[in-house]
Amino acid sequence: xxxxxxxxxxxxxxxxxxxxxxxxxxxxxxxxxxxxxxxxxxxxxxxxxxxxxxxxxxxxxxxxxxxxxxxxxxxxxxxxxxxxxxxxxxxxxxxxxxxxxxxxxxxxxxxxxxxxxxxxxxxxxxxxxxxxxxxxxxxxxxxxxxxxxxxxxxxxxxxxxxxxxxxxxxxxxxxxxxxxxxxxxxxxxxxxxxxxxxxxxxxxxxxxxxxxxxxxxxxxxxxxxxxxxxxxxxxxxxxxxxxxxxxxxxxxxxxx
Amino acid sequence: xxxxxxxxxxxxxxxxxxxxxxxxxxxxxxxxxxxxxxxxxxxxxxxxxxxxxxxxxxxxxxxxxxxxxxxxxxxxxxxxxxxxxxxxxxxxxxxxxxxxxxxxxxxxxxxxxxxxxxxxxxxxxxxxxxxxxxxxxxxxxxxxxxxxxxxxxxxxxxxxxxxxxxxxxxxxxxxxxxxxxxxxxxxxxxxxxxxxxxxxxxxxxxxxxxxxxxxxxxxxxxxxxxxxxxxxxxxxxxxxxxxxxxxxxxxxxxxxxxxxxxxxxxxxxxxxxxxxxxxxxxxxxxxxxxxxxxxxxxxxxxxxxxxxxxxxxxxxxxxxxxxxx
Ligand SMILES: Nc1ncnc2c1ncn2[C@@H]1O[C@H](COP(=O)(O)OP(=O)(O)OP(=O)(O)O)[C@@H](O)[C@H]1O
Ligand SMILES: [Mg+2]
Numbered sequence: 001x002x003x004x005x006x007x008x009x010x011x012x013x014x015x016x017x018x019x020x021x022x023x024x025x026x027x028x029x030x031x032x033x034x035x036x037x038x039x040x041x042x043x044x045x046x047x048x049x050x051x052x053x054x055x056x057x058x059x060x061x062x063x064x065x066x067x068x069x070x071x072x073x074x075x076x077x078x079x080x081x082x083x084x085x086x087x088x089x090x091x092x093x094x095x096x097x098x099x100x101x102x103x104x105x106x107x108x109x110x111x112x113x114x115x116x117x118x119x120x121x122x123x124x125x126x127x128x129x130x131x132x133x134x135x136x137x138x139x140x141x142x143x144x145x146x147x148x149x150x151x152x153x154x155x156x157x158x159x160x161x162x163x164x165x166x167x168x169x170x171x172x173x174x175x176x177x178x179x180x181x182x183x184x185x186x187x188x189x190x191x192x193x194x195x196x197x198x199x200x201x202x203x204x205x206x207x208x209x210x211x212x213x214x215x216x217x218x219x220x221x222x223x224x225x226x227x228x229x230x231x232x233x234x235x236x237x238x239x240x241x242x243x244x245x246x247x248x249x250x251x252x253x254x255x256x
Numbered sequence: 257x258x259x260x261x262x263x264x265x266x267x268x269x270x271x272x273x274x275x276x277x278x279x280x281x282x283x284x285x286x287x288x289x290x291x292x293x294x295x296x297x298x299x300x301x302x303x304x305x306x307x308x309x310x311x312x313x314x315x316x317x318x319x320x321x322x323x324x325x326x327x328x329x330x331x332x333x334x335x336x337x338x339x340x341x342x343x344x345x346x347x348x349x350x351x352x353x354x355x356x357x358x359x360x361x362x363x364x365x366x367x368x369x370x371x372x373x374x375x376x377x378x379x380x381x382x383x384x385x386x387x388x389x390x391x392x393x394x395x396x397x398x399x400x401x402x403x404x405x406x407x408x409x410x411x412x413x414x415x416x417x418x419x420x421x422x423x424x425x426x427x428x429x430x431x432x433x434x435x436x437x438x439x440x441x442x443x444x445x446x447x448x449x450x451x452x453x454x455x456x457x458x459x460x461x462x463x464x465x466x467x468x469x470x471x472x473x474x475x476x477x478x479x480x481x482x483x484x485x486x487x488x489x490x491x492x493x494x495x496x497x498x499x500x501x502x503x504x505x506x507x508x509x510x511x512x513x514x515x516x517x518x519x520x521x522x523x524x525x526x527x528x529x530x531x532x533x534x535x536x537x538x539x540x541x542x543x544x545x546x547x548x549x550x551x552x553x554x555x556x557x558x559x560x561x562x563x564x565x566x567x568x569x570x571x572x573x574x575x576x577x578x579x580x581x
Contacts, residue, residue, distance in 0.1 A: 006361030100345035255312040
């Protein structure tokens with residue numbers, strides 16, 4: 001077994017044994033299944049509440065919920081997942097440093113590049129798997145509850161959401177490398193999330209951020225004309241690579 | 257084959273803000289054998305070992321391990337290295353056995369090899385009963401044993417052990433020291449410690465550092481016989497009042513201590529610190545004859561490594577205090 005494969009194996013086992021795997025997959029499945037259900041029952045709920053609270057006042061719901069409402073719910077819920085990714089991975093490197101398990105591994109013939117690579121590849125694989133589950137679940141329920149979904153558009157939206165999520169993962173790994181311990185890593189990760197959320201709303205530069213990319217996916221669901229999807233995708237992809245590259249460079253010089 | 261040293265440090269220095277933890281350390285360790293690295297708390301042992309392991313960077317100086325510069329952190333060197341930190345840390349969710357298998361994998365052993373080697377080491381380090389338990393529940397001593405086991409998985413040529421027996425009970429300590437002694441037959445074992453009886457037992461060669469500076473580097477036996485005045489023990493039978501006075505009057509006698517023999521009440525054991533051992537060996541029998549007491553034994557005794565350590569480090573610390581004031 002090569003050192004990289006050995007460390008990948010350990011990372012996968014760790015995700016499973018520490019219940020991160022379960023938390024992540026359950027969250028994705030919930031996002032996939034609950035979103036169309038919510039879209040279906042929200043108007044009815046609102047109607048019921050209105051009847052109770054407003055003493056039988058008729059609330060006129062202008063239209064019945066449709067495919068787009070389900071997908072918008074999905075988009076909204078999926079947009080919370082970056083927080084989960086940050087919470088599940090801020091300790092990836094920082095905890096190994098503060099608990100002193102990293103020096104035990106890195107005096108062995110494992111390069112620091114392999115270390116980071118494994119730290120990125122395993123959760124990235126999980127995000128891909130999770131997104132596949134969520135997208136599949138949402139597609140199934142939406143089709144059952146509301147009717148047919150435009151498949152190419154749906155795939156594009158999911159691809160964009162996934163790339164945004166991966167970019168947040170790369171950001172969290174960088175935070176984890178930069179910090180001496182988990183607390184600082186969580187701080188930097190969440191700070192980065194907030195920063196991107198602000199930058200993502202800005203004109204011109206917003207679309208190059210993962211937040212911008214993910215909200216652009218929402219525009220596509222709404223059927224609005226969006227331009228520069230390619231640039232936005234490129235922006236987040238490049239940003240992810242830069243985060244990983246910097247993380248690797250910093251770690252390779254870091255004292256343990 | 258040209259003889260490359262296992263460790264070659266030149267001018268090795270490390271500052272932490274205003275502390276100089278390691279100060280221009282020159283150290284060459286050949287091998288195989290067991291090498292003791294001694295020093296008081298805070299002397300700089302751990303810092304030096306972490307630099308040797310490539311985990312922290314020297315502020316100045318250079319290190320070669322097994323003939324290769326350590327800054328490059330070459331895989332080819334790390335494949336031949338075993339390292340036990342002062343406080344080994346493990347993934348608490350793994351069992352001891354899983355950790356060893358994982359370590360074997362990291363060294364590129366085949367699964368079969370990994371399994372065989374882990375079983376062997378679990379047995380060797382007395383961890384067999386705990387092999388299937390989570391490391392998170394291990395005691396300090398068990399963690400140290402696992403730390404030693406993981407450092408040996410690749411049959412390293414050079415072992416860096418930072419206080420390998422500090423957390424062990426007396427039986428465990430004896431076992432591990434025996435293991436270290438055995439390893440020293442084929443590999444170079446570089447171990448730090450301040451438990452001097454242990455070092456005395458297993459290390460052929462020692463270096464003592466203080467405030468990051470090398471005080472001595474010598475073969476253990478030579479250090480013990482050189483560092484302090486020679487000591488002779490002399491067992492005598494009869495009335496020893498006269499011989500005691502005679503000895504005390506001799507110029508080559510620095511100190512005379514006597515105590516009654518433990519088993520035989522009419523016997524007295526003298527411990528003599530002398531300035532000139534040759535003179536002592538010639539004169540003592542004559543004085544004994546003169547005093548008319550029976551000679552049971554006369555033998556050279558060595559100061560313990562502990563006495564040497566305290567004398568050397570004590571002197572060095574006194575000097576540095578004087579320098580400061
Ligand atoms: N990371 C660090 N930051 C600041 N100072 C440090 C650091 N590591 C070590 N030192 C300082 O360097 C000096 C040497 O410490 P080191 O841990 O090397 O000693 P040691 O000989 O291993 O001691 P002990 O026998 O207690 O383990 C000490 O004064 C210590 O405070
Ligand atoms: Mg130490």
